[in-house]
Amino acid sequence: MKKIQMMMLMMLVAFVGVAVQSCGDDDPESTQSYTLKFTLQDTGNLDQASAEAMAYQLSNVTKTVKCTESQAKRALDEAMEESVSTFPVDDNEGNYLEYTIKVYLVDSSNKEIYSKLLVIKDGKRTVR
Secondary structure, eight states: OHHHHHHHHHHHHHHHHHHTTTOOOSOGGGOEEEEEEEEEEEOTTOOHHHHHHHHHHHHTOOEEEEEOHHHHHHHHHHHHHHHGGGSOOBOSSSOBOOEEEEEEEEOTTOOEEEEEEEEEETTEEEEO
């Protein structure tokens, strides 16, 4: 399980870089700060120690950028589609993992403005 957790952390760090690459300062009047955050929405069949470790790792991965809201949303959507295959679906022993990760954007007042769920279940990854 430690290998999965370390691989998960590496993928999340890479994911954050991809998720915000398209944000820029081309329209300064309508830009503001947006923060990309992750949370373990549902622990599924993860044991308590694994779930706590994953939740802790996810809570430490954030990225704040200044861009328009539509740019931030588009970047999150594109990154989810590109990165979905990097999240593990089994525990390397042939057992399917089940969990849900919430990826979301908050504005400068810490109000959630947009979110996506990555559901891992029965060996499949689904973005909602």
